Amino acid sequence: MAVTDALATRSAAPDGSTASARASAVAFLADRHRLQIWEALPWGLALAAFWLFPDRLTFGSQVLVMVLFALSLDLILGFAGIVTLGQAAYFGVGAYTVGLLAAHLNWGEPISGLFAAAAVAGAVGCATGFVLLRYRGLTLLVLTLATAIMLQELGNLFPRLTGGYDGLPGLAFTPLFGVFDYDLYGRVNYLYVLGVLFVLFCLVRRIVYSPFGQTLAGIRENVARMHAIGSPVRLRLVVVYTIAAAISGVAGALFTQTNAYVTLGVFDFDNSAGVMVMLILGGTGRLYGAFVGAVIYMVLQDYLSKESQQYWHFGIGLLLVLTVLFARRGLLGLFEDAGALFRRNPKP
């Protein structure tokens, strides 16, 4: 039988082959987290956009905000494999933390605002995660959806605080680091958002390649096995959920700072659904899927909405259907498949 023969030949082979197998196995895990050349590409493109599209930088900032939001959702959805419908809750909490600080306490310092948003959104994420992550499936979908809507309705209960449906317009923020004032074209803001995105991306990247990140993959792949190897699954999930909520909060804070305006619409189902769509377009569980997906989504929305809202809704609906049917792993998944094809058929 092939297996027995193979085993026999393997054990008869000189130690060299086993040693090299060992070395490549070690190398696989040891080097996985090392930076690869092409990872500079998205950042290079983002900087290039700064010079190539000087009159569209506010839009550019909004795209980057969505990239950050999608990245935070990817931690839960792509890496841990937990499907929810209410990530907008944490985005909204972060957005309103900054908004309320600016509108009612006249606190407009941007960086501390981000920390405050992360703290509050993280706290809400921890509390809700602790309660909700016991559930899965439709129950979890409905509970997370309801959480986001309840926060929105809560905002409606206190219109003097939150501005109700009209929101809080005309928020003022102090210059960045006390030096860089926000100019009319949003140049400072774009670089600011890009900088925050870069820092948080590095954080997420570290987490994903850590032993903790490996357990997220385990939870996604087979949660029964995780219990059976002694993994405190719920604790790990609450931790990653809290981190994701905090980052979503920062995205929300950046949103408010970029627009100098926040409304209760940040809690909309549209927001939660939109960020999920971005991830599926780009590819879940791949750090850069958030980049690809968010850019495609926002650019398409910008372009099609100009014609009419209907074209946008139809277009994104169609793209979504096609992606689920034919490109389940998103655009990056397609690239990977294409790459694998090339490798299997080496060029002559």
Place this chain on the structure above:
Amino acid sequence: MSPTANIIVSILFDGLAYAMFLFIVSVGLSVTMGLMGFVNLAHGAFAMAGGYIVLTAMRSWDVPFFLALVLTFLLVGAASVVFERTLYARLYKATELEQVLLTIGLAFMAIATFTYLYGPRPQSIALPGYLTGQIDGGFRTFPTYRVFVIAVGAALIAVLWYGFERTNIGAKIRAAVDNRRMAQSIGIDVDRLFTLTFAVGSGLAALGGGLAIQLFGLTPSFAVLYLVFFLLVVAVGGLGSLKGTLVAAILLGVCDTAGKYMFADAGGFFIYALAVLILLIKPAGLYGRD
């Protein structure tokens, strides 16, 4: 009648009418989800489409209201079979996320299409004369149309209950919801059963959409606006349970109406709070199985 008693009766009555609408639309979603485990977020789009078919039938083809309701049930039911066989069937083995996203995509496409065809502004229909106005209930009057909606709901409940509990097909559906593999192994054709259930469920959704025109007004975003409530009803009631859907619809319908009566704009909070409370205690729903 004392003012307080009057308000309570109004809340119960309006809540019941709302509950009937929720039930009629959600029951299909509950049974199909219980049967196939398929998360169908396009269900609201069927309701919306149903409303617009009733609208067109009455305005452009001069079909009377009742007939229009029957027509929309049949048309949307039949059309849904096409969707089910061509698209949905491919994703029965897919992940929950993929089902969610496919059906959201379809819902978006539906909204866009109907906005293109009918415009975004709310529409209404001209009800037959005897359905307008008020009915005298003795101690107070009630809006006739809402009485009608409740009556239709009650009739459908009776028909569905009979079909579910007393017929062969109903027994097969209940068996398949309970344990799909077991049902298949004793020779029940679950796939065909699902197509039938899906068609009836979608047809009922369309019927519900038609009834809702004069309750809430009809716009294309109806598909997504009320989807949340259908999901709440289905989750709270328990997948695949007729009784569950009804109880959940009544609980949530009355609760929402009460909230809006007492707190105006912010009253929407309470339906979610109630749903969350119930789900935290009974995650599979009131009549769901774990």
Place this chain on the structure above:
Amino acid sequence: MTAALEIQDLNKSFGALAVARDINLALPKGARHALIGPNGAGKTTLVNLITGVLQPSAGRVLLDGQDITALPQAARTRRGIARTFQINQLFRGLTVLENLYLAVAERMRVCGRLWVPAGAEREVIDQALAQLEALRLADDALKLVRELPYGRQRLVEIAIALALHPRVLLLDEPAAGVPSSESHLILDVIGALDPDIAILIIEHDMDVVFRFAHRITVLVAGAVLTEASPPEILADPRVRAVYLGEEAGGRHG
């Protein structure tokens, strides 16, 4: 001397259905104990009760004399109980090495670390590889689990359980589903296990049972029929009656 694993008066019912009735079992250190019985007797249920997948309706589970009945599954595993499942429960989309890495990393309490790269935990990687080499799986280290033939996947399942350095090992039909040409690999591994580990093995194949076990418990309809040494079991007419009509020594499943 305290038994490595002890089960006292364990009972479990689902409503009116009793799946475990007054089960008593003691595994001394180094035990080689087989659990046999007809299909549906409740053997896997018992393993689930021991590992914490199910909570008993009554009774206690003791590990080295400590009552662990109230502990959830993960906690019991951390205390030293490992199991293999009747149907493989592996991380199919990950490589064999990553599968082992997770088990070793959990045991070494390294998985809570967010800030260091997984690749920097050289000790974990080395131990994971050592475990693979012990089961002659090292060459498959970088293959995805789902690409392996079923027999080798079963070996990975056992490797994961061993990587946890358990004091008590529960093997649920370890050779089930493995083609007969490959099953000797499994059996060799089981035969060569550390003599200090207490092992409970569920098996249908009587050849395996009699080759491996020092004591046998026969479970019927959720209750213990008898517990004795292999020759006594062979001679017991009640055991024969239970298996009447079933092929003794044949393969099941």
